[in-house]
Amino acid sequence: MNIAVVVRQVPDLIEPLEIDSSGATLDLSSASFIVNESDDHALEQAILVKEAGGATVSVVALDFGDVDNTLYTAAAKGADRIIKLSLDGEPPSPRAAAALYAAALKPLNPDLVLVGVQAHDELDGGLSPFLAAALGLPYVGVICGVRRGAEPGTVTVCKEFPGAVMAQLNVKLPVVLGIVGAEQPPRYVPVAKIRAAMKSAQFEEQVAVAPGATPPLSICRLEPPASGSHAEMLSGSEDEVAARIAEILAQKGLRK
């Protein structure tokens, strides 16, 4: 089975996000980046399918942020091919990114494309369905488990529905799956293996190009979320805040 995984870089929320002087974009010069969490699960799921019975795992990523570390870690986890797409300018919105990823994925002719179902910087919709559309493949989202199907050319997937309802679906390949969680948490790889990958892993570097231009997203203004009227923002010294929390808990009957 030929599996392709898309991994994205997203701003790391340990740093405060800042809006630049235009008021319409984030100031990414002071941001640091980490791998998108559900993409990390998508990679783990791909490696699990590979380990369960042989597959080739190709990882595709746009080149910005801390992407090299993410890709070396992917290689250390067991990814077979690493494709890094160089980028001219700022990271694109999900619709524009879908076109770039699709152009890089098509020549790989994947049976299964796994991508995280969400990212915290998706401004104009989720990448995963856009990607399926750009590839002309069917899409199933909110997946939390993928196994080789009983029939050749199929996979059995576990899909989450609201109300904690889980469904098991048999899906024909090729397909794009939006992963919400792998069957197990993304594995820890010791740093020695990542260091070994830094010496041995080869990236296939390509320029990110897409046929036809995606109409750019027009952002009027970005603002930090305002405090709502129903939230009480606690301020003051530690003791004052603690006393107020104790009072609230007592009011709610959670503490005598």
Added chain:
Amino acid sequence: MATVEAPRGAELLKQLGKAGDGKPPLGCMQCGMCAASCPLGHAMEFPPRKLILQAASGHLDKVLTSPSLWMCVACYLCSKRCPRGIELTDGVWPALRDAAMQQGFQPPAELQETFQNVFKYGNILGRSPRQRMDWAKDLDVRVLDLSKERRPVDVLWLVGCYPSYYPRNQLVARAFARLLTQLGVTWGVLGVQERAIGECDRMFGEEGLFETLVEANRKVLDKQDFRKLVVLDPHAFHALKKYYPRFGAWYAVQHYTTFLADRLEQLKPLIAKPVEAVVTYHDNCCLGRRSGCYDPPRSLLELVPGVKLVEMSRTRDNALCCGGGGGGMWLDAHIVAQGGQRLSDRRVAQAAETGADILAVSCPYELARFEDAAKVAGLEGRLKVRDIIEILAECMDLGERTTL
């Protein structure tokens, strides 16, 4: 899960013997002194004796998959008492943990997060490296940030992760900054360039992460002009003294207790008022059993007028560990799930038995561990936990708030 070739048990132990960590583990005569001494041995599937027996007799996988592999809290009791001089704590445990991870066995989730924090952010708390200097905000003494202004200094103070970020420990960092200034030494810190030293990562078996930190720290330290490093964290002291030189990184380093104990005569005139309290001192394992440093911390406490120093039933090389070393800081839940106990709970009970008002410590892990344990034991208000620096700052009137 993918596995890689790793040395088998007996071979692994043989290699360890050549690595210079004490005597070869294969010389173990199975006396059981280690297992009986280990404060968590009763809850381990494989206490040290069985660990060696199983590994040497070809059952390495049993050892590598056992939850007990992640229960050692690096108290050094087994190493100290082993009649064959086998370096269990620094040698055998980290090597087996490393072998487990190399073969794809997963460490407890809490450890994974800690490793990732250190790898990504350079600190165990997973905080932004840019906030490294937050502890010194609005401080009333000048802190020379060597990452911004490179100048020769007598003392390059490595502040450490907890004192840099954790609010309770930040009070200690601020007091130490005042103390250094009072002593009139020229001193500076690395600011945003400071990273974890990596002792606990090495003890966890994350040798690759430790190497990464040694390389990064070396690059930063070698650009600075200083006479000695001073650290608040005994674990950092141990790693800088014993393991950094293995990578060619030699530094003169002192734990703050020995640094200050060398300056008792200069400290005396700074004393402004007595601290009337019965104090008992907890020998942390890295400074005590590992490095044999028992008297300098006590000499600092004896310097303070009004302090009556009393000893716990287990003291000096027989002291009971706080349970925070070797990764234990993050593994309380794992250890309790295996039937072990938080050692800090036992230790505060021993401190309370002495009738002390203050449990004095000299390791950044212990403030949080013992203050929590004192709350659990209902000792809050009766037994205060204070770093020696805080007690000195109090008697020298350097504290920003009355802590005693």
